[in-house]
Amino acid sequence: MTVPVAALAAPSRPVAGSVFERANPLAKLAALLPVTAVLVATMDWVSSGIVLVAAVALLPLSGIRVGEFFRRAWVLVAAALVSAWGTALVGEDSGSVLFEAGPVSISEGSVLAGLATGLRILAVALPGVMVFITTDPTDLADALSQRLRLPARFVLGSLAAFRLLGVLTEEWRTLGQARRARGVGAGGNPFRRLGSWLGQVFGLMVQAIRRATKLAITMEARGFGTGDRTWARESRFGAVDAWVILGGVGLAALAVGLSMATGAFNLVWA
Amino acid sequence: MPGACITAADWGWRHAGRTVPAVAGLDLEVPAGQKILLAGPSGAGKSTLLYALAGVLDPADESEESGSLRVDGAVSRELRGHAGLVQQDPETQVILSRVGDDAAFGAENLQVPREQIWDRVRDALDAVGLGEDQGISLARDTSRLSGGQKQRLALAGILAMRPPLILLDEPTANLDPSGVLEVRDAVLAVVERTGATLLVVEHRLAVWADQVDRMLVLEPGGGISHDGSPGELLAPGPVRDELAAAGVWVPGRVPTPITPTSRNWRSNAHRNGPGFGQYRGDIDRQMQGVVDGAHSPTAAPSGVLLTARGLAVSRDPVTPGWRRRFGATPKPVQRDLHLELGAGEAVVVTGANGSGKSTLLLTLAGLIPSHAGTLTAGTVLKGERAGHLPDDPHRWKAADLVSRIGTVFQEPEHQFVATTVRDELLFGPRHARDPETGQRLFTDEEAAARADGLLAALNLEPLAEVNPFTLSGGEKRRLSVATVLAAGPEVVFLDEPTFGQDANTWAVLTGLLRGLVAEGRSVLAVTHDADFAAALDARVVELEVAA
Numbered sequence: 001m002t003v004p005v006a007a008l009a010a011p012s013r014p015v016a017g018s019v020f021e022r023a024n025p026l027a028k029l030a031a032l033l034p035v036t037a038v039l040v041a042t043m044d045w046v047s048s049g050i051v052l053v054a055a056v057a058l059l060p061l062s063g064i065r066v067g068e069f070f071r072r073a074w075v076l077v078a079a080a081l082v083s084a085w086g087t088a089l090v091g092e093d094s095g096s097v098l099f100e101a102g103p104v105s106i107s108e109g110s111v112l113a114g115l116a117t118g119l120r121i122l123a124v125a126l127p128g129v130m131v132f133i134t135t136d137p138t139d140l141a142d143a144l145s146q147r148l149r150l151p152a153r154f155v156l157g158s159l160a161a162f163r164l165l166g167v168l169t170e171e172w173r174t175l176g177q178a179r180r181a182r183g184v185g186a187g188g189n190p191f192r193r194l195g196s197w198l199g200q201v202f203g204l205m206v207q208a209i210r211r212a213t214k215l216a217i218t219m220e221a222r223g224f225g226t227g228d229r230t231w232a233r234e235s236r237f238g239a240v241d242a243w244v245i246l247g248g249v250g251l252a253a254l255a256v257g258l259s260m261a262t263g264a265f266n267l268v269w270a
Numbered sequence: 271m272p273g274a275c276i277t278a279a280d281w282g283w284r285h286a287g288r289t290v291p292a293v294a295g296l297d298l299e300v301p302a303g304q305k306i307l308l309a310g311p312s313g314a315g316k317s318t319l320l321y322a323l324a325g326v327l328d329p330a331d332e333s334e335e336s337g338s339l340r341v342d343g344a345v346s347r348e349l350r351g352h353a354g355l356v357q358q359d360p361e362t363q364v365i366l367s368r369v370g371d372d373a374a375f376g377a378e379n380l381q382v383p384r385e386q387i388w389d390r391v392r393d394a395l396d397a398v399g400l401g402e403d404q405g406i407s408l409a410r411d412t413s414r415l416s417g418g419q420k421q422r423l424a425l426a427g428i429l430a431m432r433p434p435l436i437l438l439d440e441p442t443a444n445l446d447p448s449g450v451l452e453v454r455d456a457v458l459a460v461v462e463r464t465g466a467t468l469l470v471v472e473h474r475l476a477v478w479a480d481q482v483d484r485m486l487v488l489e490p491g492g493g494i495s496h497d498g499s500p501g502e503l504l505a506p507g508p509v510r511d512e513l514a515a516a517g518v519w520v521p522g523r524v525p526t527p528i529t530p531t532s533r534n535w536r537s538n539a540h541r542n543g544p545g546f547g548q549y550r551g552d553i554d555r556q557m558q559g560v561v562d563g564a565h566s567p568t569a570a571p572s573g574v575l576l577t578a579r580g581l582a583v584s585r586d587p588v589t590p591g592w593r594r595r596f597g598a599t600p601k602p603v604q605r606d607l608h609l610e611l612g613a614g615e616a617v618v619v620t621g622a623n624g625s626g627k628s629t630l631l632l633t634l635a636g637l638i639p640s641h642a643g644t645l646t647a648g649t650v651l652k653g654e655r656a657g658h659l660p661d662d663p664h665r666w667k668a669a670d671l672v673s674r675i676g677t678v679f680q681e682p683e684h685q686f687v688a689t690t691v692r693d694e695l696l697f698g699p700r701h702a703r704d705p706e707t708g709q710r711l712f713t714d715e716e717a718a719a720r721a722d723g724l725l726a727a728l729n730l731e732p733l734a735e736v737n738p739f740t741l742s743g744g745e746k747r748r749l750s751v752a753t754v755l756a757a758g759p760e761v762v763f764l765d766e767p768t769f770g771q772d773a774n775t776w777a778v779l780t781g782l783l784r785g786l787v788a789e790g791r792s793v794l795a796v797t798h799d800a801d802f803a804a805a806l807d808a809r810v811v812e813l814e815v816a817a
Contacts (some may be wrong), residue, residue, distance in 0.1 A: 012371050013368075137367070160365050160366070174684055178677075178685045179685070180668045181637055181675075181677035182685050182753065183698050184668055185669055185701075203684065203686070206739060207684075211359075214357060215365070217326050218357065221326050221354065222351070222375055222376035223380050223431065224379045226350070227381075228381060229379045230381045231384065232370075233371065
């Protein structure tokens with residue numbers, strides 16, 4: 001039986017299906033960086049549109065199911081719509097006025113600006129969501145400490161705290177039930193609600209501190225915190241990572257090029 | 271790898287902010303490879319000694335060390351990876367999110383080369399029964415492990431470090447009986463194989479008594495009061511009696527439930543109306559009308575507090591509205607449950623991990639919605655002043671719930687809402703409302719009388735002005751039960767009330783609950799504690815893990 005090289009580097013890593021899941025988290029971030037930089041720099045719908053189209057086209061490579069993707073990203077879609085609407089209402093007017101009511105007016109120019117804003121938010125956010133969904137926190141921690149040489153104390157501490165967050169989410173729910181059983185109501189006036197919410201936050205804080213203290217002892221008792229350590233999992237770069245980075249740079253270049261060619265390129269600070 | 275030797279000479283430790291030392295004048299000589307059970311009452315400094323041996327006690331912050339404590343001739347703080355420690359709460363024993371990574375964590379810190387780590391990890395996981403042969407991959411998500419599996423994973427993480435000293439601080443206190451045995455057997459197998467020295471602290475001595483070489487008894491604020499083989503110390507005699515009196519679970523002894531004497535907190539607001547006597551006199555009739563729905567649907571309707579028909583339960587609520595389309599609908603952990611709870615009945619729900627016992631309890635208690643089926647509160651439970659209270663307790667307001675259904679959670683701290691013990695007891699009666707008029711059920715004087723009665727009944731009077739979070743484990747448990755009784759609920763639900771409790775707290779708790787049942791209230795507890803079920807003479811309902 002032949003064991004794949006990746007499995008030797010980290011036998012505990014789940015067998016990755018998609019290209020994005022196989023790629024090194026740092027490679028994904030490196031690919032994301034130029035794309036985001038272009039979108040931040042220019043405010044036009046061509047570059048945003050190209051990145052968005054590319055993101056949707058790359059969805060199969062990420063291995064994310066469409067339903068799953070929208071379940072995670074719907075908040076961003078909503079935010080983009082709200083921003084687009086807001087810009088259309090209050091944005092600088094130009095061209096023919098489509099609708100006017102007091103200080104609020106919608107013109108062709110402000111509608112286009114609104115569309116561009118909405119597209120831009122989506123184009124910045126969706127590739128980020130794709131990277132986020134396909135990146136395992138453990139792999140990211142390995143890459144950050146082994147490749148970027150960030151201190152292990154900080155990286156692994158954050159990783160353990162991140163896991164504890166999931167435990168605390170569950171605890172928040174239990175606290176709510178436990179307090180209802182005591183007669184703490186969910187209703188009442190806003191001040192009452194705020195008071196009861198703060199009480200629950202306090203309860204969660206107490207549990208979080210208790211848990212964190214115990215966890216710190218557990219980690220210390222396993223020799224964590226002083227001196228060097230070895231890494232059971234190797235964070236390595238492969239051919240996939242080169243392609244991912246190249247893809248990111250290529251996409252950024254394409255976005256800038258087409259946007260300039262169509263004359264839509266519009267530096268934010270210019 | 272030989273085991274570690276421990277030498278203590280007049281050793282003591284005072285924690286920061288305390289005036290009395292946790293341990294003082296401890297003299298101890300432990301040869302390599304000995305297996306030791308550490309016993310003693312709460313507050314005897316057992317955990318302090320373990321932490322000191324593990325090298326995780328910090329001498330910097332205002333705490334004070336005296337005498338000397340050495341492991342293999344060195345101060346334990348300076349020996350990294352020499353001792354492995356497993357603590358009580360399984361949730362804090364897991365560090366990383368994959369089984370293999372978590373087991374490798376300690377070895378990485380000891381700078382074991384990568385080529386060796388995975389051999390060690392596989393070996394360690396096999397030894398504790400979490401290996402790939404047992405169907406658990408290295409990539410398995412650690413949050414999907416049971417409590418017993420998490421404790422065994424912690425043990426594997428330690429084993430991969432190959433430490434000569436293994437320290438266990440109540441490793442099985444939060445586990446069900448099968449979990450207790452799986453962890454104990456894994457520990458014994460590991461110690462057998464490596465020859466490591468073992469020190470284990472446990473309340474329930476029977477788990478380890480036959481398996482260890484030596485037993486040490488610590489006394490509060492002092493050193494070792496008894497030192498001998500478990501056979502000697504636990505044989506009928508003064509030491510055994512002394513331990514039992516201190517609340518230690520000595521093998522083969524079930525504590526006698528202690529019935530509280532004070533009674534002035536036991537009145538029920540709903541029954542103060544004209545219908546009061548009508549129910550009171552009928553307790554005996556109600557008790558015989560208490561059965562599993564499947565057996566006898568003929569139970570007198572007035573005697574039934576809660577009726578569940580075709581109930582499906584799940585921790586995850588049915589996702590509301592349009593979002594349901596995007597996520598998978600949570601699968602109920604149990605479905606088609608039929609259950610009736612009668613007045614004056616004691617019921618114990620048992621079942622393996624993952625059978626949904628606690629979920630069922632939360633659903634019956636009106637704290638989470640059911641997924642299917644009906645849950646109906648009977649007129650006895652709703653009481654005289656029920657008004658237009660809905661049938662399903664989940665739709666009641668918290669203020670209506672608290673005087674009818676009391677729920678005691680596994681972790682007492684989850685239910686503390688006030689800053690003193692007395693305010694904690696006043697909270698329920700002050701918030702209980704009449705559903706019809708919205709008026710308070712108890713006046714301030716009545717609430718105070720109930721709180722004082724409970725303080726007396728549960729020996730909490732000296733602690734009345736203390737912050738609940740600073741109480742000991744047993745005191746917290748007693749308080750958490752008292753707080754839900756304060757508003758006079760008709761039925762009390764309890765989730766694993768005896769987990770991690772010493773024998774004295776156990777006796778007070780069972781005595782209290784027996785008293786409730788005797789006067790016609792109902793008790794339903796989720797527990798694996800067979801002695802508890804026997805003490806309450808409870809009907810036992812066993813849940814099977816749904817396919």
